[in-house]
Amino acid sequence: MIRVQTEDFDIGAEVKALTSGRTDIGALVTFTGLVRDTNGGTVSSMELEHYPGMTEKELVRIEAEANERWPLQASLIIHRVGKLAPGDNIVLVVTASPHRQAAFDAAAFLMDYLKTQAPFWKREETGDKSYWVDARESDGEAAAKWDT
Amino acid sequence: MKLLYFAWVKQKAGIAEEDVTLPGEIRDVSGLISWLKTRGEGYEHAFADLAVIRCAVDQEHGDLDTPVAGAKEIAFFPPVTGG
Known part of the structure; x- marks a missing residue:
């Protein structure tokens, strides 16, 4: 599943939604990217621009590729757009699999x-x-x- | 054909999107860029260094050799910096 949104996300709620009612998942990896002040306290905000339409297609394509490469039971990519402040969440990647290595590797692959x-x-x-x-x-x- | 520009390519070109009818002799993205550069200083400025220009043809990543015949939408942008 992929989402592009301006609003923040709640990692706990997303993980709960993904795993709710399931007992087959053995490993779940989450990665969160944050807005970082790269300039010693001077960055006041960050604007995330994107290409509506193509962005969603690319995320779907990347997610499908991860699912082809690893035996994932669930995956999620959320990417925020618009105006953000240092410390804000930008991106969330969640991967779930029966064993940890696939979940770790797929999460790294998705981000890369x-x-x-x-x-x-x-x-x-x-x-x-x-x-x-x-x-x-x-x-x-x-x-x-x-x-x- | 719809042309879209993003990030600093948009700023330098001074335009976000436009509808154009291409001269028939334009075959690929490279030809399209050459033609755009004849249309004004903003385009010349935006496309001065092709090493940092990326493009998508009908919302799929392309390159300078990608054919443009039949394309509905071509976008130009810098290397992506999300995540």
Whole structure:
């Protein structure tokens, strides 16, 4: 399941909804990405822009690929858009499987792919200035390691 | 054909989206960019460094060689920075 939304998410509630009524799940991994102040206390807010339509398609595609690679029993990606503040949640990835390794690996894969494929762009505001965050080469390398 | 621009590509081009009729000789994304650059300074500025331009044809990632014939929607944007 994937969701793109402006509002915050509640990790506990999402996990509960995913596991409710099930007794077959043995391992559940959650990853939460937060807005980080990269500039020593000067980042006042962050704007998350995205490409409506393509964003959802990409997240569905990435999730389907994770489900092909690992025996997942459930998966969830929530990504926020719009104006966020340092400390706010940006992204939630949840994966569930009978054993832990698949859940750990699939969660890492989902994040690595999301960061290099899903059409989101961050703009940081510091005081009266704002600038687009540059893509990191290390994110590309992290995603590429899943291709081997 | 609908063209969409995101993030700093949108800011530099000075436009978020537009409907265009392409000259018939344009075959791929590379040709489309060359044509856009003749349409004004904003486009020239936005497409000055193609190493940092990404594109999607009908909402799927493409590259400079992706054909544009029959496409309904082409988007240009910087490398993505979500997550």
